[in-house]
Amino acid sequence: MNTVTRPRILVVGAGFAGVECVRRLERKLSPDEADVTLVTPFAYQLYLPLLPQVASGVLTPQSIAVSLRRSKKYRTRIIPGGAIGVDLKSKVCVIRTITDEIVNEPYDYIVLAPGSITRTFDIPGLTDHAFGMKTLAEAAYIRDHVISQLDLADASQDPVERASRLQFVVVGGGYAGTETAACLQRLTHAAVKRYPRLDPGLIKWHLIDIAPKLMPELGDKLGSSAQEILRRRGIEISLGTSIAKAGPEEVTFTDGRVIPTRTLIWTAGVVASPLIATLGAETVKGRLAVAPEMNLPGDDGVFALGDSAAVPDLAKGDGAMCPPTAQHALRQGKHVADNVIASLRGQAMKPYVHKDLGLVVDLGGTDAVSKPLGIELRGLPAQAVARGYHWSALRTNVAKTRVMTNWLLNAVAGDDFVRTGFQARKAARLKDFEYTDAYLTPEQVRAQVEGSGRPE
Secondary structure, three states, X not given: OOHHHOOEEEEEOOOHXXXXXXXXXXXXXXXXXXXXXXXXXXXXXXXXXXXXHHHOOOOOHHHHEEEOOXXXXXXXXXXXXXXXXXXXXXXXXXXXXXOXXXXXXXXXXXXXXXOEEEOOOOOOOHHHHOEOOOOHHHHHHHHHHHHHHHHHHHXXXXXXXHHHHOEEEEEOOOHHHHHHHHHHHHHHHHHHHHOOOOOHHHOEEEEEEOOOOOOHHHOHHHHHHHHHHHHHOOEEEEEOOOEEEEOXXXXXXXXXXXXXXXXXXXXXXXXXXXXHHHHXXXXXXXXXXXXXXXXXXXXXXEEEOHHHEEOEOOOOOOOOEOOOOHHHHHHHHHHHHHHHHHHHOOOOOOXXXXXXXXXXXXXXXXOEEEEXXXXXXXXXXXXXXXXXXXXXXXXXXXXXXXXXXXXHHHHHHOOOOOOOOOOOOOOOOXXXXXXXXXXXXXXXXXXXXHHHOOOO
């Protein structure tokens, strides 16, 4: 077979789902059976659940950014960019490279795993003044920002300014928000000992969520335990509350309270990547509606999985959809690769079925709550399960070594609370990290494909 006639498999996204799919395709397909291409702006897989520990300085950014180029045996071609549109009829994916060049990439099979973006609402000032916690750059930036608030408060002679810099607001009572608030509160609690001019009592953390409970998936007992741990640390939890307005120096809650703060971290859920809307196909709450085999009904060679796909959860039944978790994404990646290979070879595809193995929440230090296989754990046993799960899920031995070394070093030596320089003069907020305006409409995709012609 020559290169032109080999089937072209295009995988969009290098998250848990996309990388697992690519690795399995490379292992199971012979080099002359198909060409595999991966579209991603960064040549690494981000281990997202450990992002709060990067923000708090427990882990270094490199330790959870697992290189896609480390192994010499992988043959996948990587296009450095992001998919901004897909023309299902012409079988072309429109890509914007990291140099802003627009290219058309043809495919025979496409696996859509573009992940999700931060869910925002039409709240005045939100995208201009809030930070997100979805990317490695955001985590590193938030760490610099939080430490800079301590530096600036320590230098300030104005008590009003000092009070506003020492109050921090986290919106979102899910795993990301709860772990972010817990880890960063530990950061400021430890760092303030290096600032003898600051009153530790002025440092206040607020965790708010519109829902009536924190992390309801944990159940009442573990959820209450998590709340008790956070409140014991001094974190003020406000449920049934959200943000009405955000400004550069204060945040207004929906219950009327006005909190003077320079730090608003928004983690109130995620939505599917805007790429899905460019297909013009059926969606379920923004996620692409797919069959249990994770293929798109009516469109040959189109598969979707992970956060951007509404994959039926056959293990639960009753029309349930798989939640957007790393656990499902990892397993879906392997399963969809098998189905792509089956389709390529003219074999029958199999539906995806996976029973949830449980939940882990790392609150920093010796605090954690976990629910592996339905068993409720707290404290050190929960922490051992949480960190053991994360450590085992890391893809390479190098990443595992880095993370374990970071954990041990932090436990023994603590943190030096050094700013790395991400805190520039111009603030970078939600709108600066997620390029939601880069995607095309279905009409623009069609015009781009027809205008340039389909490359071979």
